[in-house]
Amino acid sequence: MKNSLLAAMAATLLIIGNFTACSNDHSKQQASASTDQTAQAGANTAYICPMNCEDGKLYDQPGKCPVCNMNLEATQRTDASAEPHFFIDLKTTPSIPDAGKPGMMSLTPKKHGAENTPLALDLVHEKKMHLIVVSDDLSWFEHIHPEYQASGSYDIKLLGSNDKFTNGRGATELRFDNGGRYWAFVDYKPSGGKNQVDKIEINVAGKPAPGVAFDKEKSTAKAGGYEIMLKAGKDGAAPVTGEEQHLVFTFQKNGKPIDPSVFDNYLGEKGHLVLIERDSKAYVHAHTKISKDMLGFHATFEKPGVYRLWLQFQNQGISHTTDFAVVVTEGKSSGNKATHENHNH
Numbered sequence: 001m002k003n004s005l006l007a008a009m010a011a012t013l014l015i016i017g018n019f020t021a022c023s024n025d026h027s028k029q030q031a032s033a034s035t036d037q038t039a040q041a042g043a044n045t046a047y048i049c050p051m052n053c054e055d056g057k058l059y060d061q062p063g064k065c066p067v068c069n070m071n072l073e074a075t076q077r078t079d080a081s082a083e084p085h086f087f088i089d090l091k092t093t094p095s096i097p098d099a100g101k102p103g104m105m106s107l108t109p110k111k112h113g114a115e116n117t118p119l120a121l122d123l124v125h126e127k128k129m130h131l132i133v134v135s136d137d138l139s140w141f142e143h144i145h146p147e148y149q150a151s152g153s154y155d156i157k158l159l160g161s162n163d164k165f166t167n168g169r170g171a172t173e174l175r176f177d178n179g180g181r182y183w184a185f186v187d188y189k190p191s192g193g194k195n196q197v198d199k200i201e202i203n204v205a206g207k208p209a210p211g212v213a214f215d216k217e218k219s220t221a222k223a224g225g226y227e228i229m230l231k232a233g234k235d236g237a238a239p240v241t242g243e244e245q246h247l248v249f250t251f252q253k254n255g256k257p258i259d260p261s262v263f264d265n266y267l268g269e270k271g272h273l274v275l276i277e278r279d280s281k282a283y284v285h286a287h288t289k290i291s292k293d294m295l296g297f298h299a300t301f302e303k304p305g306v307y308r309l310w311l312q313f314q315n316q317g318i319s320h321t322t323d324f325a326v327v328v329t330e331g332k333s334s335g336n337k338a339t340h341e342n343h344n345h
């Protein structure tokens with residue numbers, strides 16, 4: 001059970017983002033400053049890694065792939081409207097779940113224009129659907145895997161406050177102990193399509209928990225006897241938008257450094273990271289970059305803000321979830337790129 005959970009976490013991280021491809025505003029601005037013809041070329045030309053390290057990620061400007069460092073190649077941007085748009089039809093029973101009371105949540109992947117046809121999903125690192133649920137203040141986090149039903153939906157049980165998790169927390173069930181607003185991030189890949197991350201608001205009836213205000217960096221966490229330290233930024237500078245940033249975690253136990261390469265290995269991953277921005281709830285993808293004695297990730301932030309991070313790792317069969325926060329400020333090289341976490345084009 002734990003194995004598949006961690007494998008799935010790996011999947012969540014391996015999934016590659018596509019923010020840059022969404023910078024339509026940016027293209028339009030460029031276009032208005034040029035002649036019609038150049039505007040046309042500017043809007044349609046994009047740059048992509050020749051090795052396709054980032055699963056189809058397109059850049060507006062030539063440059064180097066942040067993963068393999070090869071020069072990006074020019075390519076034609078396909079018309080977004082020509083690509084199929086997928087979505088998750090999320091239904092709960094009752095339609096507004098009650099905190100502390102049992103219920104169901106059902107997520108059905110669908111394609112626009114073919115809503116009644118079951119949509120097949122590809123298995124991505126052992127799971128067809130990865131579900132991250134957070135409270136609106138980002139103090140509460142769950143990463144679970146809804147189970148496929150013959151009807152074509154992926155279901156999870158909502159537990160009552162007295163119910164025990166069948167397979168432990170973080171497997172296939174959710175328990176809303178408090179009312180309020182929550183956000184679901186559904187990570188899935190339709191067969192023949194690109195990876196999708198859909199953000200869906202969920203409102204739960206009941207008394208909300210007192211909110212937690214995350215407004216400053218949180219760079220340490222403890223779990224399972226480990227002390228984990230986060231260093232975020234680049235070349236010793238604090239994290240900024242617009243260029244790849246490094247997120248480096250180091251581990252200690254009883255004051256002694258621990259090399260994370262001793263951790264359980266699932267599909268080549270030693271740790272898995274989810275990042276969500278506090279106000280916009282933008283979901284950021286991070287990619288692992290493992291070096292000796294530390295667990296590193298790289299991510300590009302499109303917008304300044306306070307980002308919450310959840311690092312999940314496993315050692316000797318026990319999984320740990322730890323949480324952090326980083327404050328990202330506007331970088332020099334950042335444009336006015338829009339962050340869309342729920343479409344691919």
Ligand SMILES: [Cu+2]
Pocket residue numbers: 008009010011012127129130131143144145
């Ligand atoms: Cu997952």
